[in-house]
Amino acid sequence: MASSSSYKLRCSISGHEMDVRGLVSAVFPEGALVSVSRDRTGRVWVPNSSPDKGFTEMHCMSGHSNFVSCVCIITPNETYPRGLIATGGNDNNICVFSLDQPQPLFTLQGHKNTVCTLASGKFGTLLSGSWDTTAKVWLNEKCMMTLQGHTAAVWAVTILPEQGLMLSGSADKTIKLWKAGRCEKTFTGHEDCVRGLAVISSTEFFSCSNDTSIRRWLVTGECVQVYYSHTNYIYSLAVFPNSQDFISTGEDRSVRLWRGGECCQTIRLPAQSIWCCCILPNGDIAVGASDGIIRVFTEAEDRVASAEELQAFEDELSKATIDPKTGDLGDIKMEDLPGREHLNEPGNRDGQTRLIKDGQKVEAYQWSVSDDRWMKIGDVVGGSNQQTSKSVMYEGKEYDYVFSIDVNEGGPSLKLPYNVSDDPWLTAHNFLQKNDLSPMFLDQVANFIIENTKGHVVGPAQPGGGDPFTGSRYIPGCSNDDRGFGADPFTGSGRYIPGSNPNPSVPSGVADPFTGKGAYSSAGLKQTPTNIYFPKTDGVTFDQANASQIMGESKLKELNGGAPPEHKLPEETMESIERLLLSVCVPDSSEPPPTIQEINLLWKASLWPEDIVFPVLDILRLAVRHPQVNKSLCGEAEGVQLCNHLLKLMRPDGRPANQMLALRTLCNCFSGRHGRALLMAQRETVLSRSADLVAVRNKNIHIALATLVLNYAGCLHSQPDLEAKAQCLSVASRALETVQDKEAIFRLLVALGTTVASDQTAQDLARSLGVSSQISKYSSVSDPPKVGECCLLVLKELN
Secondary structure (H helix, E strand, C coil): CCCCCCCCCEECCCCCCCCCCEEECCCCCCEEEEEEECCCEEEEECCCCCCCCEEEEEEEECCCCCCCCEEEEECCCCCCCCCEEEEECCCCCEECCCEEEEEEEEEEECCCCCCEEECCCHCCEEEEEECCCCCEEECCEEEEEEECCCCCCEEEEEEEECCCCEEEECCCCCCCEECCCEEEEEECCCCCCCCEECCCCCCCCEEEECCCCEEEECCCCCEEEECCCCCEEEEEEEEEECCEEEEEECCEEEEEEEEEEEEEEEEECCCCEEEEEEEEECCEEEEEEECCCCCCCCCCHHHHHHHHHHHHHHHHHCCEEEEEHHHCCCCCCCHHHHHHHHCCCCCCCCEEEEEEEECCCCEEEEEECCCCCCEEEEEECCCCCCCCCEEECCEEEEEEEEEEECCCCCCCEEEEEECCCCCCHHHHHHHHHCCCCCHHHHHHHHHHHHHHCCCCCCCCCCCCCCCCCCEECCCCCCCCHHHCCCCCCCCCCCCCCCCCCCCCCCCCCCCCCCCCCCCCCCCHHHHHCCCCCCCCCCCCCCCCCHHHHHHHCCCCHHHHCCCCCCCCHHHHHHHHHHHHHHHHHHCCCCCCCCCCHHHHHHHHHCCCCCCCCHHHHHHHHHCCCCCHHHHHHHCCHHHHHHHHHHHHHHHCCCHHHHHHHHHHHHHHHHHCHHHHHHHHHHHHHHHHHHHHHHHHCHHHHHHHHHHHHHHHHHCCCCCCCHHHHHHHHHHHHHHHCCCCCHHHHHHHHHHHHHCCCCCHHHHHHHHHHHHEEEEHHHHHHCCHHHHHHEEEEEEHHCC
């Protein structure tokens, strides 16, 4: 918006049969735009050649079985150089289309309720938000992550450039900042549902809300400016290329243009809900409304509509009827209004509204700076001094309102009649009772009545999708007809440090960086292109042990002697555990392999109270490396029990020694076939609980956590399970935000390298999560040199 000229109508695009709910500028053809509608279609519109200033439908897409709510363009790639079109709908699905066929190339399924917002990022990443309170990250037809944390519908999502950061706005009135699948920050300040988000830069963004405000935020959490001008819900935002000026649309029948932090132009439309907007490459703006029409406005004189078309638009606007209960015009007292002579006085600013009395009529006018005159924007009906006129017949009686309540999407709706003199709570109670619905919905239905009797839709009834009587429609499980009335309504003798040496390796630069075995030169990387770090597919275990210290009088026997009676182990049990320990720890031991009885006794001992169990856990950690123990404790029947026990010990408020030993036990489980199978089956839960231990500032815990992630990455290396790899990337990335110990950092880098090696999709996902920028600081680490060398190799994979 380089100039200060005003926008005027370029053209009106008809074709959709119901509300236009989403608009986006297309990559191809040049100057084209894509729209989606409640009529279950998406359409591509291309600009006509001059002198015709309109658009022609080039392509119609169908594939949703219900309303289409949102649309975005997926970045072009080698396979699809013209990009792809993604649409989300009330059928809970996301359809992805090309420009070559009307049916979707593929459909993304996973959300449990309406998909109402979409955003695309680099490398084909797609971010979706839903009424099911979640956002999801998609890549190559697969859900990579589910972002959970909001308590109500996610109305808006967007992806910030460069940093791998994602944003979501919700009906819970908050905005959340996500990195690698984890909520980094929650922004509060809006007083009602957050309906739209728009990126300003890598460090700033806008939000808009049902509270009639627009806010400008820093990603660090500060709200730096609040903008007011709209008089009703604000649904959408779009930012101009200068990253300063923007447009907004809302329920007050307007699109507003903002320059220098001020609303500089208000364009009224002859439709109540202006659902969406986008900015075209040439600077024109397009808006979609509840009357099914797309309108394009321009500040270029050569693209302005003809005088006849401008007059027709103004006439249509002047004939609209405005119900003051919408709140658009404030409280109206007819007796206090001036006459038509009031229009002889010029307005003070563009978009200023003025009401005048003409006999028994009230007319609304808006000041146009560009035209230097007052333009009629409609007739006001039902002023505050007038009685409501009952005009809706239902079952032989007149009512002020008759709402449609959709109990089952796609099924028959139920009618809820209401008069403004009625008690909304009693009306809600009677409705629920009559239709055999649960009384737990009383508050939600009553609040729906209260909110919706503030006003009804302007002009003629909306086709199909709106309530046939008032234009309002209530769907349990969402907000009022997408208007955001909240959440889903139906909805330390001798100190013993167990395994205190976390890495049984010899100094860096001499031995294998994991096991201490085999010569290793830190200069080797420069001498040969061979990558000695990743992919690492064999499990890394914690093997160091001092059996006599663990079993000696100093600790285990001492603890058993002081254990509560119900947990005290007989002497013969202690001897059995000691034999088991020797058989699994001492290679030349004459002890026979562990027996089932000994393994069962070890399991029983591991259930000791948490304040004394750590030496037993240390034995368990060593024992699970033995094939017989691994098979017995990690088998199908016992494995889940073992896993749940270890996860309980790993809770964030647990004892650090137990947390560390539980993590090490899980790592050592990877040494056997049964243990690997168990942990792969329990991967999602194990990694999620493990990631919570990042906050525990203990380097031994961090090393064990990094090793666990690495072992998972190794098992997944040759598998096509992108969702599992995404979790590894997420946990590794999250850990790298906090971990300081160089050994833990090194193992996390190897885990990253193992995950992305020879996997283009995993590489794309890592890039979209901002992994490159996150780890680049480690590329110059020279002590130990393996950190910097491994980091450079990972970066090479990602670049």
